[in-house]
Amino acid sequence: MPIQSQTTELLARTKAFALTSIRFYPGLPKETVAQILGRQLVRSATSAGAQYREAQRAKSIADFLSKTEGVLQEVDEAGYWLELLEDSGIGAEGANRVLRAEAKELLAIFVAITRKAKSTKLRR
Numbered sequence: 001m002p003i004q005s006q007t008t009e010l011l012a013r014t015k016a017f018a019l020t021s022i023r024f025y026p027g028l029p030k031e032t033v034a035q036i037l038g039r040q041l042v043r044s045a046t047s048a049g050a051q052y053r054e055a056q057r058a059k060s061i062a063d064f065l066s067k068t069e070g071v072l073q074e075v076d077e078a079g080y081w082l083e084l085l086e087d088s089g090i091g092a093e094g095a096n097r098v099l100r101a102e103a104k105e106l107l108a109i110f111v112a113i114t115r116k117a118k119s120t121k122l123r124r
Helices: 003-027 032-055 061-087 093-123
Strands: none
Touching: 003 032, 003 061, 003 093, 032 061, 061 093
């Protein structure tokens, strides 16, 4: 798959991950803990997509790495909030499973992207 189409697909996936998280949040119980965890999830999931968009305008490999490592942190954090929601029995189980699976896939993709960018940087 050409790089441009991969980039376009990943931009769409990170946006879809954010939107799915946004739609998941209102279904959470109105209890304080559920709302806190849900807000944290939405914050990290939306931030991941925003940072990947920023990475597309990176001025250098170092700048790109900085932004993609930020994406890694945010996706991993979103996965953590989803784990807490699931392990505590809060929220719709099926929707949580879908979000967790996508968080794991995005994490693996961004690990690979970051590793490749680091190896490119070292070769220069």
